[in-house]
Amino acid sequence: MSRQPRSWLFVPADSEKKIAKALDSDADALVFDLEDSVALDRKAAARDILKALPARSGGAQWWVRINPLRTDEHRLDLELLGKADIHGIMLPKAESGADITELAHRTGSIPIHAIVTETAASLFGLLSYRDVKASPLAAMSWGAEDLSAALGAASNKDSAGRYTPPYVLARTLTLAGAAAAGVQPVDGVFADFRDDQGLIDEALDAARDGFTGKLAIHPAQVGPINAAFSPTPEQVAHARAIVEAFAADSSAGVLSVHGRMVDKPHLIQAQRTLARAGE
Structure with missing residues (x-):
């Protein structure tokens, strides 16, 4: 597909059952997750599953969320490149454009989708992505759950279900940082996959503000996301x-x-x- 993905569906890379369901979805991009959703003792098995995925022609983009920079699992994840049908890499816990440069030195021109607001330090580096030279950076998204853990918050939403100011700031900085860098801005996950109306409202708000896609954690979220980011x-x-x-x-x-x-x-x-x- 030539247009930017509207829906980015996470799927644990160690679950062949969940991968099969994701492959049957209408997601524009599948993100095979080797990070948060895969236990440490299952990461090797997850990489073997991805290596065994069959070759295909067309369909959704296939991305892989690798483990963070400067970890042993990160190095092992990069060995997948060239051994699996992967369109691009999702880098978690990116803190500045320097992280994109470091990763690109190892991966070449393969597209990178950076999750840029999962740590406290990351909030201060959003403009730096604009200055990465010859950057393969393709998209930027934000992570409210990891950020709330990093900040020590009891919750990232108020009693009415709205993001509190630190997370509104992170979301806004991600949108502005992506626009400054000239890459796709992607809204974060909506964690309650049973709340259809909440997802629709949040996705429509994101599309209104300038985001052009959204992360998904369940196949049922794909349809509403695709609709929200498709012009009428x-x-x-x-x-x-x-x-x-x-x-x-x-x-x-x-x-x-x-x-x-x-x-x-x-x-x-x-x-x-x-x-x-x-x-």
Whole structure:
């Protein structure tokens, strides 16, 4: 697929049953997890399962979440490259652009999706991803659960189910950092996979704010996420009208489309909408 993934579905890499269910889902990207969801004594088995995955043609992107930098398991995870059909690497607990540079020295040009707000120190390094030279960085997302543990919080949400200020800050910095770096901003997980309406509301809020995808922890979350990050037919038609209007008068700074004044920022938004729709 050429467009950016809307849904990024985590699946424990040591569970062939869960992998089979994930493969049957409509997720745009599958993230085979070798980190948090796999116990230490199961990591070797998980790597063997990934090596044995059959070759395929088309379908969802396959990513692997490796273990953090400078760990023994991280080094072993990188041996999967070239032995499994992997589109890209998800790096957990990234703290700055220097971590991307360090990983890229070992992995070359393979795309990297960095989870950039899982530690306290990471909150201070979001702009540094912009300055990584010849970067294979493709996406950035945030991790409320790991961050709350790192900060010693009792919870990351208030009594109404809204993120408290430290996590709103982390989310906002991730969005801004990804935009500054020119990579895909991906919203974090919605942990309660039984709360369909809560997931829908959070995904729609993320799409409104500028995120273009969201992490998922259960196949049932894929459909609502894909829907939330897919432009509606009305949005596509309006975006197409804006693009066509500027194409017809390229010297114009401001135009009227459907009775509303639009300028170059609206054109940029329209182009992004059409890209998300696959046009």
